[in-house]
Amino acid sequence: MSVTLTATDGRIIGERAAATRRRLLDATVKLLNTEGVLDLKVVDITREAGAAPATFYQYFADLDSAILALVDDATEDERPLAAMLDAPWTTAADWVRCREFVDAYGVYWNDHQRVITLRNLRADEGDASFRGARVRADLLIIRKMADMVRASQEAGRLPGLLDPFATAAGMRAMADRLFQHEASIRLRGTTREGLRTTIAAILFHTLSGIAPPVSG
Amino acid sequence: MSVTLTATDGRIIGERAAATRRRLLDATVKLLNTEGVLDLKVVDITREAGAAPATFYQYFADLDSAILALVDDATEDERPLAAMLDAPWTTAADWVRCREFVDAYGVYWNDHQRVITLRNLRADEGDASFRGARVRADLLIIRKMADMVRASQEAGRLPGLLDPFATAAGMRAMADRLFQHEASIRLRGTTREGLRTTIAAILFHTLSGIAPPVSG
DNA sequence: TGTACATCAGTGAACGCGCGTTCACTGATGTAC
DNA sequence: TGTACATCAGTGAACGCGCGTTCACTGATGTAC
Numbered sequence: 341m342s343v344t345l346t347a348t349d350g351r352i353i354g355e356r357a358a359a360t361r362r363r364l365l366d367a368t369v370k371l372l373n374t375e376g377v378l379d380l381k382v383v384d385i386t387r388e389a390g391a392a393p394a395t396f397y398q399y400f401a402d403l404d405s406a407i408l409a410l411v412d413d414a415t416e417d418e419r420p421l422a423a424m425l426d427a428p429w430t431t432a433a434d435w436v437r438c439r440e441f442v443d444a445y446g447v448y449w450n451d452h453q454r455v456i457t458l459r460n461l462r463a464d465e466g467d468a469s470f471r472g473a474r475v476r477a478d479l480l481i482i483r484k485m486a487d488m489v490r491a492s493q494e495a496g497r498l499p500g501l502l503d504p505f506a507t508a509a510g511m512r513a514m515a516d517r518l519f520q521h522e523a524s525i526r527l528r529g530t531t532r533e534g535l536r537t538t539i540a541a542i543l544f545h546t547l548s549g550i551a552p553p554v555s556g
Numbered sequence: 557m558s559v560t561l562t563a564t565d566g567r568i569i570g571e572r573a574a575a576t577r578r579r580l581l582d583a584t585v586k587l588l589n590t591e592g593v594l595d596l597k598v599v600d601i602t603r604e605a606g607a608a609p610a611t612f613y614q615y616f617a618d619l620d621s622a623i624l625a626l627v628d629d630a631t632e633d634e635r636p637l638a639a640m641l642d643a644p645w646t647t648a649a650d651w652v653r654c655r656e657f658v659d660a661y662g663v664y665w666n667d668h669q670r671v672i673t674l675r676n677l678r679a680d681e682g683d684a685s686f687r688g689a690r691v692r693a694d695l696l697i698i699r700k701m702a703d704m705v706r707a708s709q710e711a712g713r714l715p716g717l718l719d720p721f722a723t724a725a726g727m728r729a730m731a732d733r734l735f736q737h738e739a740s741i742r743l744r745g746t747t748r749e750g751l752r753t754t755i756a757a758i759l760f761h762t763l764s765g766i767a768p769p770v771s772g
Numbered sequence: 773t774g775t776a777c778a779t780c781a782g783t784g785a786a787c788g789c790g791c792g793t794t795c796a797c798t799g800a801t802g803t804a805c
Numbered sequence: 806t807g808t809a810c811a812t813c814a815g816t817g818a819a820c821g822c823g824c825g826t827t828c829a830c831t832g833a834t835g836t837a838c
Binding site for chain 2: 552
């Protein structure tokens with residue numbers, strides 16, 4: 341998975357330069373988290389990273405390509421998550437694994453929330469690079485979930501009128517949004533545990549067709 | 557529901573001015589749809605509306621207040637949708653009403669998609685006005701759905717471990733996202749009908765605890 | 773170990789564009805008599 | 806019905822700021838001998 345990094349002029353960069361590049365990316369994430377997606381500026385990023393504006397352009401052609409690098413980071417972190425779905429949930433005992441999956445998903449989401457939000461925004465607006473990145477990431481998880489729906493339908497545990505792909509996409513959307521709004525949902529009296537158990541219960545039932553156990 | 561409109565200087569505006577204001581709002585929606593959320597400019601809006609930049613500031617203090625006016629429009633359109641949930645789904649026959657709800661939701665979503673996306677973005681970034689607007693709109697639908705979950709739990713059709721509010725929020729998120737990505741989901745072989753039936757089936761089962769009928 | 777040179781990495785300062793916003797103004801519409 | 810005036814509505818042109826981006830440069834690190 342190790343990639344040879346190059347500067348915008350094509351030069352292969354050394355250790356020190358790689359560290360600077362990383363600092364710029366970290367600063368970008370930090371600003372996305374504190375300032376938000378709508379007014380992210382190259383100048384601010386370099387200031388945050390303690391570098392001159394010109395430095396940014398040594399490593400990235402523009403803001404978009406820096407964001408796309410962060411998007412790739414996020415996608416990599418999604419692979420282990422997808423691997424957790426390799427073994428489908430087929431008995432009530434698998435509830436435990438479903439619950440573990442939700443916890444892992446929460447960590448992933450927390451790390452990359454803003455980058456993913458921005459990626460989706462740019463993809464919705466029709467940018468081809470961001471579209472491709474989203475599709476690639478989405479498929480990692482959704483395909484596995486869709487497989488599970490299909491298997492559950494064949495086993496007679498789920499109704500045939502569910503479209504497996506759409507169901508999987510919907511479940512992912514549900515999880516994303518609940519994590520995203522965790523803060524405001526908790527304001528309304530739900531605990532962190534209660535929220536995650538709810539996400540897990542809906543996932544479990546909708547994908548496997550098995551009712552979750554009576555107590556989480 | 558009729559509101560007296562005022563210009564930024566406080567004057568009450570007449571018919572002609574109200575039409576201009578409306579033209580500016582319509583142009584804003586149009587640009588949101590064609591250009592996207594990230595580079596919406598006052599200058600572009602006025603150009604699209606066939607007016608001078610200065611005209612914009614006669615009706616709106618800034619871009620945000622124009623967006624908030626559009627957000628209010630969207631929220632109004634959500635009321636009839638919420639009313640459809642007044643009578644809960646308690647028998648398999650209510651599947652028809654669930655399916656109608658999903659269709660109505662699709663129309664609403666299609667009309668206001670971009671405005672809602674922008675509202676959510678600004679709310680996530682912490683803007684108090686947009687936060688308030690989102691909460692107000694969300695509650696219209698989510699409260700009704702949460703009531704349904706609670707009733708289904710009391711009737712023994714749904715497990716108690718589901719948090720009603722979180723479940724409702726998740727269902728709304730799922731529906732939103734599936735409509736939002738309808739285009740890309742359909743690329744993968746799902747029909748428009750199939751998608752809507754899938755949304756309806758998940759909603760129906762998750763909120764009422766009743767399995768949807770075998771054929772949609 | 774020291775020195776000269778090559779290459780790598782980072783920067784200060786500036787240019788130019790485009791956007792938000794305002795001001796003093798013009799044109800359109802309504803009203804009194 | 807026409808005219809004078811008041812009010813409503815819309816605008817052209819400009820200012821100024823801030824951001825993206827670049828260029829010629831300086832400083833840091835590595836390497837040969």
